[in-house]
Amino acid sequence: MEIVISEQAIKWFKEEVGLQSGDKIRFYVKIYGSSPVQDGYTLAFTKEDPLDIAVSTEAEGILFFIEEADLWFFDGHNLHVNYHEQEDELEYNYIKA
Numbered sequence: 001m002e003i004v005i006s007e008q009a010i011k012w013f014k015e016e017v018g019l020q021s022g023d024k025i026r027f028y029v030k031i032y033g034s035s036p037v038q039d040g041y042t043l044a045f046t047k048e049d050p051l052d053i054a055v056s057t058e059a060e061g062i063l064f065f066i067e068e069a070d071l072w073f074f075d076g077h078n079l080h081v082n083y084h085e086q087e088d089e090l091e092y093n094y095i096k097a
Helices: 007-017 068-074
Strands: 003-005 024-034 039-047 053-059 062-067 077-084 089-096
Touching: 003 053, 003 062, 007 077, 024 068, 053 068, 062 068, 068 077
Parallel strands: 003 077, 024 062
Antiparallel strands: 024 039, 053 062, 077 089
């Protein structure tokens, strides 16, 4: 599994969340949502230090990661994070590995 963050998404994180080099973003599973990979669950993010990284990528000095406990959610899919300009929000795409 891999995490891919688009340049537009990195720009969004910097502008909207105020991220800078050295910061860390965890993608985690949230109940009561919907996603194409798990019914009843969705993906969210928070700024925090890692405990048990399963997958990570670094872009512009920012670490993006998923903890081992949340890996089940992806069901063999890679996570691609993009910025949707018309909606002015992040867009998560799940690509079968």
